[in-house]
Amino acid sequence: MSSSESAFIKKLSAFMILSPDEKAQIEMLQTVQRRIKARKELVYENQSGHAAFILQEGWACSYKIMPDGGRQVIDFQVPGDFLGLRTVLMSRSNHAFATVTEVVVAEVPLRKVSEIFRVSPRLAAAVLWATSRDSAMLIEHLADLGRRNAQVRTAHFLLELWDRLRLIGLATEEGYKCPLNQYLIADSLGLSAIHLNRVLRQLREAELLTFRDGQVVFHDLDGLIELAEYDGGYLDHGEAHGYKSFLKWDLQ
Amino acid sequence: MSSSESAFIKKLSAFMILSPDEKAQIEMLQTVQRRIKARKELVYENQSGHAAFILQEGWACSYKIMPDGGRQVIDFQVPGDFLGLRTVLMSRSNHAFATVTEVVVAEVPLRKVSEIFRVSPRLAAAVLWATSRDSAMLIEHLADLGRRNAQVRTAHFLLELWDRLRLIGLATEEGYKCPLNQYLIADSLGLSAIHLNRVLRQLREAELLTFRDGQVVFHDLDGLIELAEYDGGYLDHGEAHGYKSFLKWDLQ
DNA sequence: CGGCAAGTTGAACCGCCTCAATGACGGTGG
DNA sequence: CCACCGTCATTGAGGCGGTTCAACTTGCCG
Numbered sequence: 001m002s003s004s005e006s007a008f009i010k011k012l013s014a015f016m017i018l019s020p021d022e023k024a025q026i027e028m029l030q031t032v033q034r035r036i037k038a039r040k041e042l043v044y045e046n047q048s049g050h051a052a053f054i055l056q057e058g059w060a061c062s063y064k065i066m067p068d069g070g071r072q073v074i075d076f077q078v079p080g081d082f083l084g085l086r087t088v089l090m091s092r093s094n095h096a097f098a099t100v101t102e103v104v105v106a107e108v109p110l111r112k113v114s115e116i117f118r119v120s121p122r123l124a125a126a127v128l129w130a131t132s133r134d135s136a137m138l139i140e141h142l143a144d145l146g147r148r149n150a151q152v153r154t155a156h157f158l159l160e161l162w163d164r165l166r167l168i169g170l171a172t173e174e175g176y177k178c179p180l181n182q183y184l185i186a187d188s189l190g191l192s193a194i195h196l197n198r199v200l201r202q203l204r205e206a207e208l209l210t211f212r213d214g215q216v217v218f219h220d221l222d223g224l225i226e227l228a229e230y231d232g233g234y235l236d237h238g239e240a241h242g243y244k245s246f247l248k249w250d251l252q
Numbered sequence: 253m254s255s256s257e258s259a260f261i262k263k264l265s266a267f268m269i270l271s272p273d274e275k276a277q278i279e280m281l282q283t284v285q286r287r288i289k290a291r292k293e294l295v296y297e298n299q300s301g302h303a304a305f306i307l308q309e310g311w312a313c314s315y316k317i318m319p320d321g322g323r324q325v326i327d328f329q330v331p332g333d334f335l336g337l338r339t340v341l342m343s344r345s346n347h348a349f350a351t352v353t354e355v356v357v358a359e360v361p362l363r364k365v366s367e368i369f370r371v372s373p374r375l376a377a378a379v380l381w382a383t384s385r386d387s388a389m390l391i392e393h394l395a396d397l398g399r400r401n402a403q404v405r406t407a408h409f410l411l412e413l414w415d416r417l418r419l420i421g422l423a424t425e426e427g428y429k430c431p432l433n434q435y436l437i438a439d440s441l442g443l444s445a446i447h448l449n450r451v452l453r454q455l456r457e458a459e460l461l462t463f464r465d466g467q468v469v470f471h472d473l474d475g476l477i478e479l480a481e482y483d484g485g486y487l488d489h490g491e492a493h494g495y496k497s498f499l500k501w502d503l504q
Numbered sequence: 505c506g507g508c509a510a511g512t513t514g515a516a517c518c519g520c521c522t523c524a525a526t527g528a529c530g531g532t533g534g
Numbered sequence: 535c536c537a538c539c540g541t542c543a544t545t546g547a548g549g550c551g552g553t554t555c556a557a558c559t560t561g562c563c564g
Contacts, residue, residue, distance in 0.1 A: 046485075064395050067481045072395040086387045089267075089380055094388050094486035117369065117376070124369070128341055131383075135338045136346050138390045143316050143324045145397035146442030150552070181510065190398030195552055197512060212511095229319040234346035402520070433542065447520055449544060464543095 006030060007080030007168040008054050014167055014237045015129045022123055025116070030054055030106035042097040042105075043084050051109050053083040058103030059179055063187065064095040073188035075137060076100070076161070076180065080168050085131060088113075101179045129236070136234040145190045150199045153189050155228035158209065158216055163232040175209070175217040258282060259332030259420040260306050266419055266489045267381045274375055277368070282306055282358035294349035294357075295336050303361050305335040310355030311431055315439065316347040325440035327389060328352070328413070328432065332420050337383060340365070353431045381488070388486040397442045402451045405441050407480035410461065410468055415484040427461070427469040 009026055012018060018026070033056065036042070042053065045065065060077040074095055077083055087093035088110055117124040140160065144153045161178065165171035182200070186193040204210050208224045210217045218224065261278055264270060270278070285308065288294070294305065294312065312329040326347055329335055339345040340362055369376040392412065396405045413430065417423035434452070438445040456462050460476045462469045470476065 064391065066395065066399050070399045072398045074391050074394060086384050089377060089384050090388060090486075090488050091490060092485055092488065095391055114373070118373070121366070121370070125341060132338050132341050135387060135390070136342060138387070138394065139316065139326055139347055142326060142390065142394055142397065143318065145394065146324045147318050147322045183510080187398075192553055193510090194512085194554085198552095201512085233344055234342075236342050236344065238343060435542080444521055445542090446522085446544085450520095453544085 007056060007078075009080075010168045011080035011130065012126045015126050016122070018126075022120065025120060025123060029108055029112055029116070030056065032107050033104055034107060035104050036099050036102065038099055038102050040099050042099060043087075043093060045094065045096040046092045047096075051107050052085045052088050052113065053105040053107055055079055055081050055083055056104040056106060059100040060097060060103055061100055061184065061188075062095050062097050071187045072190070073184060075134070075141065076184075076188070078161075078164055078168065078170070082127075082130060082134075085113075085127075086134065100184065133236055136236070140234055141188075150189070150191055150195060151202060152228050153191075154185075154196065154199050155203065155208070155224050156230055157185070157189060158211070159224060159228055159230045160232065160235070162216070162218075163235055163237065167235075167237050173218070173221065175215060177214060178211070178216050179214050259308060259330075261332075262420045263332035264378045264382065267378050268374070270378075274372065277372060277375060281360050281364055281368070282308065284359050285356055286359060287356050288351050288354065290351055290354050292351050294351065295339075295345060303359050304337040304340050304365065305357040305359055307331055307333050307335055308356045308358060311352040312349055312355055313352055313436065313440075314347050314349050323439045324442070325436060327386070327393065328436075328440070330413075330416055330420065330422070334379075334382060334386075337365075337379075338386065352436065385486075385488055388488070392486055393440075402441070402443055402447060403454060404480050405443075406437075406448065406451050407455065407460070407476055408482055409437070409441060410463070411476065411480055411482045412484065412487070414468070414470075415487055415489065419487075419489050425470070425473065427467060429466060430463070430468050431466050 005023070006027065008030065009018065009023055012026070038058075042060065055077050057079055060081075060083060062074040062077070062083070064072045064074060066072065077097075083097050083105070084093070087095075113127070116127065137160065140156075144156055148156060158178075162171050162176060165176045170176060182196050183193045186196040189196065191199070200211050203224075206223075207219045208227065209219055224230075257275070258279065260282065261270065261275055264278070290310075307329050309331055312333075312335060314326040314329070314335070316324045316326060318324065329349075335349050335357070336345070339347075365379070368379065389412065392408070396408055400408060410430075414423050414428060417428045422428060434448050435445045438448040441448065443451070452463050455476075458475075459471045460479065461471055476482075
């Protein structure tokens, strides 16, 4: 896997081995690029008929604004992730997207997705795999909010992010760069920023990890994984083991 | 819409108007039927290579068991809903399915889904719409757990269920039959069954609704909708308004 | 220098949990 | 026919996890 390949290709490579032809087709999806500043809304709530985007550089988030002004962050997007794909067939979206940092996105019109589905069942399966993985993350997030306490929840969140970033070469065993502030993370974890701050202090004092200055540094990865009861298997990052699934998919 | 049509057809009809041919194709998906008793596991956690199911009669649920023995119910399935579609391309599933009541399901092998995608882009779009709608429900569920209090959360849950059941003709303005017990609902809403019981009492005493003996009876629907700040628009139940989306999807 | 965004800490409160017990109901078997 | 059981619903008492409000710090930028 060359480091010059797009994050999207790196990600899909976890699902199946891509041929040079397929890689070229994927790159064709990403020709129309746009650079967008930090903290800009990308897709509005209730907006219809929007396109989807592939995030190439930077971080974004999807969220829902509650009637009382509160905010629930649905998930964060890192390079290689789709934005807005899950609502592209809905007449309205029940959530909005915004950039966190400055980003580079490729706009992917519905027409191009449709074409991919027509000409390459393999790539179609890969795109559907990515959306299934998003669902699996949503489910894990749900379990976070419903059944895990603040400490486990926070540890779990930071470990999942670590796995996702490793896949695209943006994290090491030591840690990773994370441009999210405590308000954003708190709104994702269903906590107040104040309490999240205390939880982060606990994790630091327990010498598990430090989150400071936009940097996550692990001190005791094993201890953290044990605390969070973390098993990233739901992300399905194997060595293209999904290829077996594809066979079932491709054969009629 | 004839009442003899399958719940799955009734549901997809909210997205687009189906031709007789398309209806026939859909019914072909549902030829292999199985009857399963109440409280049986359907798909085990971590199981791979499973098929998907279309639920035709009865209720089911998907859930995740936590390491401490707790349970988070992801969502409930009612007639017309897919089971296991979102994990069909993953090498493992991070959640399990179980029946709530006795059910009738149609087993849909991956091969048949693949065939639908090949021969009918319109039906493919309809299936993808159904999965998008599932995601939208997951997101609303996430907002429930993260940012709504127990009362609003419970009201929201019961109203969403009402909308879903109306679509397939199983609910009226008065209420609906609901075979879920308080333990199941509590595990879905991230509450203890004890607290849910108190919340249901509050809703009853506020003369908003009564949930008793497997029956939800509305006393003040408008008041309930206002309390829950409920807007079911995310379910995308219009009069086949999604058809416009399909046009974009179909045209190259 | 002033001003704003982000992080940090303390104090008081309350929503929801846990533990415990009791009531209502249908099924089953002696 | 009734005693016994399991499941589900209901209620009380007490405790904790996380919230809210408020204050102070730090760093950055104009």
